[in-house]
Amino acid sequence: MPTNMQGLTNPVDFDRLRRLHAQAVRDSVTLVRRVAPADLPLPTPCEAWTLADLLAHMTAQHHGFAAAARGEGQDPAHWEVRPAGEGAPARYGEAAARVVAAFAAVDTPDRAFALPEFTRARTFPADRAVGFHLIDYVVHSWDVARSLGLPYAPGPELLAVALPIAHAVPTGDARIAPGSPFRPELVPAAGTGPLDRILAALGRSADWRPSDRRSVDGRRPC
Numbered sequence: 001m002p003t004n005m006q007g008l009t010n011p012v013d014f015d016r017l018r019r020l021h022a023q024a025v026r027d028s029v030t031l032v033r034r035v036a037p038a039d040l041p042l043p044t045p046c047e048a049w050t051l052a053d054l055l056a057h058m059t060a061q062h063h064g065f066a067a068a069a070r071g072e073g074q075d076p077a078h079w080e081v082r083p084a085g086e087g088a089p090a091r092y093g094e095a096a097a098r099v100v101a102a103f104a105a106v107d108t109p110d111r112a113f114a115l116p117e118f119t120r121a122r123t124f125p126a127d128r129a130v131g132f133h134l135i136d137y138v139v140h141s142w143d144v145a146r147s148l149g150l151p152y153a154p155g156p157e158l159l160a161v162a163l164p165i166a167h168a169v170p171t172g173d174a175r176i177a178p179g180s181p182f183r184p185e186l187v188p189a190a191g192t193g194p195l196d197r198i199l200a201a202l203g204r205s206a207d208w209r210p211s212d213r214r215s216v217d218g219r220r221p222c
Contacts, residue, residue, distance in 0.1 A: 020158045020161050032093070039147075052085075056082060059082070062096055063078050063079070063095055066101075066103075074114040079117055109125060111126040113128075113129035135169075163197060163198055166197075186201075188206075
């Protein structure tokens with residue numbers, strides 16, 4: 001998750017950021033609605049995670065960020081990952097609606113968000129936290145779409161905001177540590193579009209197919 005996004009957002013742009021965040025989350029809901037129970041064991045671009053694992057993670061993150069927006073993010077119970085079952089798409093939709101509503105109620109881009117999964121040593125201003133969540137759900141929408149063999153084409157305004165956030169994610173040894181949310185960045189092919197550049201910046205290959213799945217020391221780059 002990016003932890004250095006100074007200057008990427010401006011307080012006057014906070015409403016626009018939240019609008020685009022809501023778009024990213026709703027795009028993910030549209031894709032998750034296509035998930036059938038038989039799809040849950042499918043592999044994903046997230047190493048060692050099935051689609052069920054990915055949906056469980058995505059749902060938990062919505063609950064955690066919604067709690068952070070309410071000033072309750074320091075409680076680890078809000079971030080608990082629960083196994084996904086046959087009702088996973090419906091539960092995901094409910095969690096997505098909750099985080100969009102919670103972000104809409106934030107009164108200032110400087111509101112402190114406690115995000116204990118990232119660090120307990122500090123809090124993050126609301127605009128940066130919304131950016132964290134936005135980039136996750138652009139990428140996770142692609143993950144779900146790729147697992148299901150469905151198209152995913154975010155709007156150009158959303159991609160224009162997401163690309164610099166993706167490039168702000170720290171690189172280096174942290175990307176290869178166990179539990180890293182992203183793998184080392186890749187070099188995108190010349191002339192690729194912004195989505196492919198976002199994916200490459202976060203260590204995902206736009207050419208990933210289910211047959212490419214690998215498990216590397218239990219690391220889960222999501």
